[in-house]
Amino acid sequence: MNFWYDLQERERLMLREDGMLDRFEAHITKAGEILICLISVRNEDLFLFCIQDVTRQYQVEQEIRDMTLQLEERVIQRTLRLEHANLELANAMESLKYAQDELIRSEKMVALGKLVAGIAHELNTPIGNGVTVASTLQDNARALLSAMDEGSLRKSALQQYVQSALTGTDILMRSLGAARDLIGSFKQVAVDQASxxxxxxxxxxxxxxxxxxxxxxxxxxxxxxxxxxxxxxxxxxxxxxxxxxxxxxxxxxxxxxxxxxxxxxxxxxxxxxxxxxxxxxxxxxxxxxxxxxxxxxxxxxxxxxxxxxxxxxxxxxxxxxxxxxxxxxxxxxxxxxxxxxxxxxxxxxxxxxxxxxxx
Incomplete structure (x- = not known):
């Protein structure tokens, strides 16, 4: 029996005393090739040997184990890459959320800026009218005072001054009232939009x-x-x-x-x-x-x-x-x-x- 590849396996087989053996795994040589076989022995009147070549089966099983290990390694690597990608995505989403919040705040400030510009533009008219009327009243008052100092003040001039003062103050009150209403609207709208x-x-x-x-x-x-x-x-x-x-x-x-x-x-x-x-x-x-x-x-x-x-x-x-x-x-x-x-x-x-x- 010179087909044994590992003589120790032959010794382990020969040490069996009961003459019975089921599916003993051994390595044997055949035409210079090492085969994996399962040997079964029955000792009744004769020794009956059954040698089953399972080399290909073992090779396939080993290939499956290797493939399983490779797949597990790939799963581990892809899981790590996925976790890294998820972390990067979470960071990107956080940055995007922050940028969007900043843009939204910017939009609100733009709206408030338009509100301020609008109210400033609207206030120009009543304030401008008020300044014009006040300036006219001031000039008329100085002219009246000068006439009084010179002793040339006439009743008609005084009546004219009083009439122009009444007209001017009426215009002034309307202008200031318009400005007051605009400022009131602005204050409420500005508080609402800001708070x-x-x-x-x-x-x-x-x-x-x-x-x-x-x-x-x-x-x-x-x-x-x-x-x-x-x-x-x-x-x-x-x-x-x-x-x-x-x-x-x-x-x-x-x-x-x-x-x-x-x-x-x-x-x-x-x-x-x-x-x-x-x-x-x-x-x-x-x-x-x-x-x-x-x-x-x-x-x-x-x-x-x-x-x-x-x-x-x-x-x-x-x-x-x-x-x-x-x-x-x-x-x-x-x-x-x-x-x-x-x-x-x-x-x-x-x-x-x-x-x-x-x-």
């Missing part, structure tokens, strides 16, 4: 105050804003975010709706929808929005004027404010050449949420 505080307010009064502060954006141009506001609608909500919505509507319309048009009209209307909800519609008779773009209007960073000053966040902010803070719904209706309508349905009482006062 996000919840309060009870009359919707018509609030919208008129906001529009008064935004009027310099369009008043001296070819585009007008018509208000059709229902009276007696009281809301318990967030006037600041509502003002931000209107500011974005107006800015967006002036930037996009009337491109290539020499004139146009915007319209803001309110109407009760049911006992608990009010509808607010902002519309224009401008160029309209392409159907493909309508599906993306509320997406973040979507703009048709990339690189021309827009961040593409305005309408996204409007959507988030409407559906989140104010607890309402928003939909857009538009057709090319026939203008755009944006319809908000808001609860009279906003949901109970906590807002960062400085957000």
């Amino acid at each position: 996000n505080q919840r309060r009870t307010f009359d919707l018509k009064t609030l919208l008129e105050e906001i529009v008064a502060t935004l009027s310099p954006m369009y008043k001296k141009g070819p585009f007008g804003l018509v208000l059709v506001l229902s009276a007696g609608i009281t809301m318990d909500s967030f006037p600041g975010p509502l003002g931000q919505i209107l500011t974005n509507f107006l800015s967006n319309a002036l930037a996009h709706a009337f491109e290539g048009r020499e004139q146009g009209e915007m319209r803001l209307s309110t109407q009760m929808q049911d006992p608990d909800h009010v509808g607010l519609v902002f519309s224009d008779n401008g160029v309209g929005i392409a159907e493909l773009d309508q599906k993306r209007v509320f997406d973040p960073f979507f703009t048709t004027k990339l690189g021309q000053g827009g961040s593409g966040l305005g309408m996204h902010i409007v959507y988030n404010i409407t559906t989140g803070i104010l607890g309402g719904t928003i939909r857009l209706e538009s057709e090319l050449g026939h203008g755009t309508r944006i319809v908000l349905v808001l609860p009279l009482r906003a949901p109970e949420i906590s807002l960062d006062a400085n957000a």
